[in-house]
Amino acid sequence: MFTLVPQLVIGAADLSAAFLFLFGLKRMSSPATAPSGIRVAGIGMIAAVLASFLYVFTVDAAARPHLLINIALAVAALAIGGGAAWVAGRRVAMTAMPQMVAIYNGMGGGAAGGIAAVELFGGRTHGVTELAVTLLGGLIGAVSLSGSAIAWAKLDGVIKQPWRVKGQQYLNAAVMFATLVVAGVILATASGALGLSTATWIWIFFACALVFGVLMTLPIGGADMPVVISIYNAFTGLAVGLEGFVLQNPALMIAGMVVGAAGLLLTLLMAKAMNRSVANVLFTNFGTVAKARPGAIQGEEKPVDAADAAIKMRYASSVIIVPGYGLAAARAQQKLYEFVKLLIAAKVSVKFAIHPVAGRMPGQMDVLLAEAGVPYDMIFQLDDINDDFATTDVALIIGANDVVNPAARTDKASPIFGMPILNADKAGQVYVIKRGQGKGYSGIVNALFYGPNCEMVYGDAQAVLVKMIEAVRGLGAAAA
C-alpha cells in the first residue's frame, strides 16, 4: 500500500504529460496558436518531473541506504543542468540557433545513453529482449551525443573544414561492425557464455559508439547540416523511446517515438529539398564532385553599385527577396527589414521567398526574419511563390547560392541537377549580394550570376544594406 499511491500519482502525471506533449505539438501547426502549444507541453514536463520524485518511495532495498545522497545529486543535477541550459537558451543569438539545437539533441542522446549504461552496469535488465533494446537505445543515444557535439563544433566554426580521408566509408563501417560485435558479446556474456568481465565490454561498447558518432559526422559539410540536425533529433527521440521501454515508462516511449517520427519526417523533407537521398548526404563527399567541371558557362559577372541597385528597387513595383545562409552569417536580418520597410513605404510590393534548405537547419531563415519583425504573411515557401518570379520586377538574393542555381533545372551534368530551386533567374532583374567572387559552399559555378539580367553587389550583406538604406533615404530627402 505504501508504494501504491506514489505509483498512481506518477502514472497519472506521466499520462497527462504524454497527452500535453501531443496536444502542444498539435497546436504548433499555426504560428497563431504555436506559443500556447509549447507552454502546454511545458506544463506536462513540469508535472512529470515533479511526480518522478515520488519514485523515492518505490526504490529497491539495495538502493535505500544511498537514497539521501541520490536525492541530493538529483536536485543538484536538475538545478545545474536546467539552470545553465535555461540561461544559455535565453541569451543565444538567433543566428546561433542551429548549434544550440544540436547541443540539446546531444544532451538528450547522452541522457538516454547514460540510462542505458546504468542499467547495463547494474545488471538490471532481464532477458535477451530487454538487454538488446537497452543496448540499441544506448548505441543510438551515444552516437547522437558525440555526433551532435561534432555538428555543434562545425556550426559554431570550431571545426572549419570537413575531415575526409580515403576509404572513410570502410573505416566507419568497420567501427559500426565492431560496435555491433561488442553488443553481441555483451548479450552473450549476460547469458553466461563468456567468462570476461562484462563491465569491460560495456566500456568498449560505449567507446565504439561514441567514436562512430564522431566519424559519421566529421565528413559532412556545412550546407548538409539541415539533414544532420534532423537525423540526430530523430536518433535522440528513438533512443529515449527505447530506454522508456526498458524502464517500463510509457511517457518516455510515447514522447520518444513521436519525436523520432517527427525527426524522420523532417530528415526526409530536407533530403527531398536537395533532391538527394539521406544515404547520399551521409555517405558521399559532396564538395569533391563539383571540381570535375571547369567553367562551361559563357559571360561574366557584372558588378553594380549598391546605391544604384537600391534605387532601381525603390522604383520597381514588385520585389522578391531570397535570403540564404550569408544573411545569417552577416547578421543582417534587421538591416534587411529596415530596407524592406522603406520599399513598402514607397508602395513596392515585397515578398520573401524561402527555400526549404536555406540556412543551416530547417526553417532557420523564417526565424531570422521573424526576429527582425517581418510579419509571417510576407514570407512564402518555395511551392507557393515560385510562379511569381516571372511576373516580378526584381529578385534580390542575399547570401544564397545553390538554391537559386538554374543549372539544377537545365544542366544534367551538374551535381545539383534535379534539386528544386527558386526560379529567381526568371525575374526581370536579379541583384545578388555576395561577399566576393568566389564560389559558394558546394563549389558549384552558379549560372545565374552570369545571366544577362543579373548584376552583383559585392560586400558584406550588412554593409551593403546600410548603403542601400542610405541611398533610398537620400532619394526621399532630395524629393522633399
Added chain:
Amino acid sequence: MTLEIAMTGFVALYVFMLAGFAGWVIIGNVPAILHTPLMSGSNFVHGIVVVGGLYTLFNATTPLEQAIGFFAVLLGAGNAAGGYAVTDRMLAMFTTSNAKPTHRRARARVHPLKKS
C-alpha cells in the same frame, strides 16, 4: 498488489506504432515556416528523458552508477530547459501584419511529402 502494467512484446510495439503514427501526422501538418521552432519543440519533448534519468539515479547503488545517473539527469534537464527556452523565445517572435492574428487555416494543407 501493484499498479504496474507489464509493457512487454507486442504491447510495447503497439505503443511505439501509435506514437510514431501520431507524431508523423501531427508534424506533417506543421507549415515549413515553423520548422525550426518545431524542431526545438520536439527537442524539448524528448527532454522527458530526464524522468528516466531521475528514476535511474534514485535506484543507483554504486558510485559509478551514481556518477552516470547524475550526468544523465544533468544532460536531460539541460535538454528540457534549454529546448523550452529557445522554442518559447522563437515562437514569441512570429507576428502578422494584421493587428488581429487570424487563424490561417483556410487553405487545406497537403502532407508535405505528398506534394508534387
